[in-house]
Amino acid sequence: MDPLQWAIDPWGKIVPIHIAWFLIWVAVIAGLLFIIVHAIYLRYFAKPKQFEPGAAPVLPTRIPEHVPRHSLTARAFHWIMAASMFTLLFTAFLPKVVIQFDWVTYHWIAGAVLTLSIVFHIIHASFFMDFWSIWPDRIDLRDAKRRVLRFMGKPAPPPERFAKYPLENKLYHAAIIAAGLSAIVTGVFMMFRVRTIFFPRNPYLFSDMTWGMMYVLHGLAGVGLIALIMMHVYFGLPPEKREITKSMIFGWMDRDFYLNEHDPARWPVETSAVETSTPPARSQGARTEGLTDAG
Numbered sequence: 001m002d003p004l005q006w007a008i009d010p011w012g013k014i015v016p017i018h019i020a021w022f023l024i025w026v027a028v029i030a031g032l033l034f035i036i037v038h039a040i041y042l043r044y045f046a047k048p049k050q051f052e053p054g055a056a057p058v059l060p061t062r063i064p065e066h067v068p069r070h071s072l073t074a075r076a077f078h079w080i081m082a083a084s085m086f087t088l089l090f091t092a093f094l095p096k097v098v099i100q101f102d103w104v105t106y107h108w109i110a111g112a113v114l115t116l117s118i119v120f121h122i123i124h125a126s127f128f129m130d131f132w133s134i135w136p137d138r139i140d141l142r143d144a145k146r147r148v149l150r151f152m153g154k155p156a157p158p159p160e161r162f163a164k165y166p167l168e169n170k171l172y173h174a175a176i177i178a179a180g181l182s183a184i185v186t187g188v189f190m191m192f193r194v195r196t197i198f199f200p201r202n203p204y205l206f207s208d209m210t211w212g213m214m215y216v217l218h219g220l221a222g223v224g225l226i227a228l229i230m231m232h233v234y235f236g237l238p239p240e241k242r243e244i245t246k247s248m249i250f251g252w253m254d255r256d257f258y259l260n261e262h263d264p265a266r267w268p269v270e271t272s273a274v275e276t277s278t279p280p281a282r283s284q285g286a287r288t289e290g291l292t293d294a295g
Contacts, residue, residue: 004216009208016212019219021096027223031230038234053161063259066252067269069164074129077121078248084114085229088183092222108196111187118184133164139266140167161263175228183221186214 005018070078087110091103125131139160144167149156165173192202193211206214236245243257258269 007212013209015208016216018212018215019223023219023223024093024097024226027226028230031227034227034231035234042238053159063255063264063269065255067255067258068251069247069253070251072251073124075248075251077117077124080117081114081121084110084117085225088114089222089226089229093226104194108187108191108194111184111191112196112198114180115184115188118180130164133267134170134173136167136170137163139163140170143167161266162261163263163266172228172232176225179221179224179228182217183225186218186221189214190218 001020001022003020003023004016005020006014007017009015088107091107091110095101095103125134140163143160146156147159150159189205191198192205195201203211235241243253247253258264
């Protein structure tokens, strides 16, 4: 089966016009298979104690009961982005597999909302947040190596406690950037082919070959986002990760979860009066090897 759709332009050249729509089901099946295999691994094969971090140092300060994680602005961006992303996927793919409806207007409006929210987020993250906290650092890579060695049964030091975002979150963020920006940049140019409030319609802006490749890249980014979002939702549901999901709603996580999962030296939070504080004993299964929620 050819993964692309082709057509003949007025000059007799064969040009791509889009991805083949069976790739929608490929992305859905791939996402489901990943979820099933990961769930089976966690249920029957994971060894949580193998990935327990070393003993945490005694903290000379009092950690607040509710540890701030996401500001109201960051949470608003996340849910606006989520709403626009789901709208884009539904309007793009539902007419191809379920029901026909007039989807173009809804699609470009949702695309405009997503684009504006991403531009805002880039500015907000660059100047008002810790920009580098979401990017892998040397400690993340060293810790990943240790975890792989322990997974293979080889001796290695205990894993590190996480910074604000585990490496899995950071890698997921990078994948979303790649797929999301591909969809946004191509989508902005594709808006020249429909009537919008932003600029005059001009379907002759690019050659047929360029338009075709743009549609292909846009479609590949779209089906890639299907699988990525399925994984994102899946990793937000397990009980041991609900504190992370809850923090995207309320803005904070419990102190015990923070001390169990995160390193205060790598992710310091506002503290109050001096008082010796030690992390509580970890519950069985609180940490499992593999991908975590990417919120």
